[in-house]
Amino acid sequence: MSERKKTATDAEKAARSADRKSNAGTTPDPWEACTRLEHGGDRSFAWSVREQVLDAPPEDRERIEGRLLDALRRAGLTDAGRAFVCQMLALVAGPRSVPVLAALLKDPKSAEDARYALQPVTGPEADAALRDALGSLSGPAKAGLIGTIALRGDKTVRAVLAGIQANPSEAPVVRDAAARALDHLKA
Amino acid sequence: MTPPLPLARRAFLKQSGLAAATAVAPLILPSGLRGANAPSRKITVGIVGSGNIADSHYGKLLGEQETVRILAVCDVDRERRDEGAARVNRTYGTQDCKAYADFRELNRRPDIDAVFICTPDHWHALVAIDAMRNGKDVYIEKPMTLTIEEGRAVVAAARKYNRVAQHGTQHRSMKRFHDVAEYVRNQGLGKLERIECFIPPNNRHVGATWKAEPVPAGLDWEMWLGPSPWRPYSSLGCHYNFRFISDSAYGQVTNWGAHYLDIGQWAMDADAGGPVAVEGRGEFPSSGLFSNATKVDFTVRYANGVPMTCRTRHEGGGTSRFIGERGWVDISRNRMTASNPDLLREMQAAGKKIQLELSNDHHENFLACVRSRKKPIADVEIGHRTTTVCNLGQIAMVLGRPLKWDPVKEEFVGDAMANRLRGRAMRSPWSLV
Incomplete structure (x- = not known):
């Protein structure tokens, strides 16, 4: 017993000694590193997060969802990092994510990423968030939003869409999207 | 615009x-x-x-x-x-x-x-x-x-x-593929045991990182990206190479898999349906611009229990091999072999009970149907079902777990995450609507 203890202590000493000679830094936290992702940069830490998301059993997805939402709040979040996190949220997000994504959806800078995450989220919370954003977005982003709303089959928005289609001050791309959405929701 | x-x-x-x-x-x-x-x-x-x-x-x-x-x-x-x-x-x-x-x-x-x-x-x-x-x-x-x-x-x-x-x-418009599918449908190989498809590997490689480049004059990069998530232009990720990036394609799974798995679907009489289960393991690059599997290995299984595998083969190109209790037939674009030459001779015999539509030219078949208003040999329902098989394999490899598939509802059974991988939001202003 004492011999084993002595051996372990020696190994620990050797490890500490090696640490002192090493110029390697501490392994980054992938959940933090993925928020600093840049296009063209090393995405191996984002890959690590992705693997955790994909492997999460159903009972663990709420925890994973929470970690992704935390990642969205981190200082230094890059555009590519936000896009990545939202793509991961598209796999696990539920009603809990909706308030965070709803806020991002109203900001033209983050609307695309938020809509990507929100589109597959079922339930009235997501429907309401998407409808609410109609008043905040314009141009192509609004057209894309209309497409998402129609694809989800939210028929409560038909009157709003009819108004958009008839509004000459809306961009043609938006009026086109409203017309197609109305046709889709008519079916 | x-x-x-x-x-x-x-x-x-x-x-x-x-x-x-x-x-x-x-x-x-x-x-x-x-x-x-x-x-x-x-x-x-x-x-x-x-x-x-x-x-x-x-x-x-x-x-x-x-x-x-x-x-x-x-x-x-x-x-x-x-x-x-x-x-x-x-x-x-x-x-x-x-x-x-x-x-x-x-x-x-x-x-x-x-x-x-x-x-x-x-x-x-x-x-x-x-x-x-x-x-x-x-x-x-x-x-x-x-x-x-x-x-x-x-x-x-x-x-x-x-x-x-x-x-x-x-x-679908090459006689030898038609003949094999028809032969299998008529139990020419006896009871079909399995189908093995091989596809070529992804044939391009780039390093772990890449650099944005100025968009060449005359290329509308925003329009090239269209509905896929935005990324800066790189010549490594545009013409031809797009197929190795999962924002645009699923590599050889959908490139060659669409051809060889399609003949399996035809032989399985699954043109209006498809498999009921899938499992697979792929090797995906964990960094770099390319994101699709460099090594593909998945198996779909039909309701009658027959499995169809799809695997990467580094030499020899794509093939479909049909294996039954009487032997096997292996087919590619330029050759057809069998475990016994008699099988190939039998294949050409007239009077088969089940006769599949024969087209000898895919373009001519399409153009004839434009005139006649008939459904073409590879109507989009057939195309969709074949492309779905490719997608099932892709999703199973991404998730790395066995999945059950309902080909009527077109839903995975009991796997919410897999169901979310059936589609994706498109970048504005694009939409399927």
């Missing part, structure tokens, strides 16, 4: 008048205006996407001058569209073929009957749906769509607008 509201072709013609329509193209009337069944009429064609895969379509269609006229070419790369239009005009000895940067302009020409869609995969569904909405028949290069949801939307559009829509899986 955004044209006016899309109008159905009939409404367009009614609104604009025939005189206006013919003013656009006074020499060639679309067959729809003169009776599509008239054999003397030329079918007027537009080609969207004028790169690598379009080359064979140019060759074929330009060789059919008695029956086909290419009126328009579209590509977001000016050099490519200009080259395409010049090739057409050089062949015809005219200057009639026009080059477009935006497919929606081409799709709204009332004098075009059919559109050949040869873009990167992430554009297939949107271009096809827009064309059909505007009254065009479509020939869609393989894979038919990027996602399962897109595939169902394309089929819905074909039915809604009553269009002829062919998937570009031309093995």
